[in-house]
Amino acid sequence: NDPGAVGNGTNERYFIRSNITKRVKSYLEKEGHTVALYGGSKQSQDMYQDTAYGDNIGNRKDYGLYWVKSQGYEIVVEFHLDAAGSSASGGHTIIPSGLKADSIDTGIQNAIKKHVGTIRGITGRNNLLNCNVAKRIGINYRLVELGFITSSKDMNTIRKNVDAYCKSIAEAIHGGAIKSGNGKNAVAKKKVTKKTSTSNEKWNKNQYGILWRKEVASFTCNVPQGIITRRIGPGRQYPIAGALKKGQTVNYTEIQKNDGYIWISWLTNAGYTVYMPVRQVKSDGSLGPLWGTIS
Incomplete structure (x- = not known):
């Protein structure tokens, strides 16, 4: 029920969730990412209050950021509007103290600078609950102050350019340009995409219900943020093994279809198998863009 900051005819909660x-x-x-809004389509929950509740009752699994961690999301972005005197203007990006800003953080900061200006640089904080929890449990997290709700200049700018602003932020998260079109009620058209490989072999199914088939090829990552790899199996619920950085190449021997993604896997020099998603499988069965090149 917390409306957040108030100013210029609106409140923070309503403006962020609506716009x-x-x-x-x-x-x-549009670019094939799986995106969830905290609290579902109605955004009816408060991540800060839920995280605090989990801390207070000693349940670090089922509430707030603890629950988000269990779902396997690769990044978390929390949007806010700042508040101060009417002359304060500009936004900035907040990350957990002691961590280095990544390409998403710098990209979002540049988007803020482009559209409303910045009041300060990317800032590490150790006095914010979600920052501290995210750092402790290993979530790639940032809090984005889009501008000042108490500044008529900022709010007028955001309102007039809200779609362009949001597109710039999305491009920062995506790591590249996003196809044009309005983001508010946009519906991505179904398109034909290449398969992971040129093979027309049918899928096999293992004892766990995971679809798989043999495929020997090389994959080179081309997304700026890299791709997280997993141990044990092809699923976001499994332990993180590491990450393949942009420009790095691996030789893989098998592909899987599971957990809403196409995965590739290979045996490491340490003697265990690593699994990595390389594209999304959409709800209609079509494939999202490949996150690299296959050769």
Whole structure:
């Protein structure tokens, strides 16, 4: 029930949920990303209050960021509007103290600078609950102050350019340009995409219900943020093994279809198998863009 900061005829909660998050989500989904809004489509929950509740009752699994961690999301972006005197203007990006800003953080900071200007640089904080919890449990997290709700200059700028602003933020998260179109009610058209390989072999199914088949090839990552790899199996619920950085190449021997993604796997020099998603499988069965090149 917390409305957040108030100013210029609106409140932070309403403005963010009505104008920002859904637009950013729509743009990212155009590029094949899986995006969830905290609290579902109605955004009816408060991640800060839920995280605090989990801390207070000693349940670090089922509430707030703890629950988000269990779902296997690769990044978390929390949007806010700042508040101060009417002359304060500009936004900035907040990350957990002691961590280095990544390409998503710098990209979002550049988007803020482009559209409303910045009041300060990317800032590490150790006095914010979600920052501290995210750092402790290993979530790639940032809090984005889009501008000042108490500044008529900032709010007028955001309102007039809200779609362009959200697209710039989505491009920062995506790591590249996003196809044009309005983000508010945009519907991604179904398109024909290449298969992971040129093979027309049918899928096999193992004892766990995971679809798989043999495929020997090389994959080179081309997304700026890299791709997280997993141990044990092809699923986001499994332990993180590491990450393949942009420009790095691996030789793989098998592909899998599971957990809404196409995965590749290979045996490491240490003697265990690593699994990595390389593209999304959409709800209609079509494939999202490949996150690299196959040769």
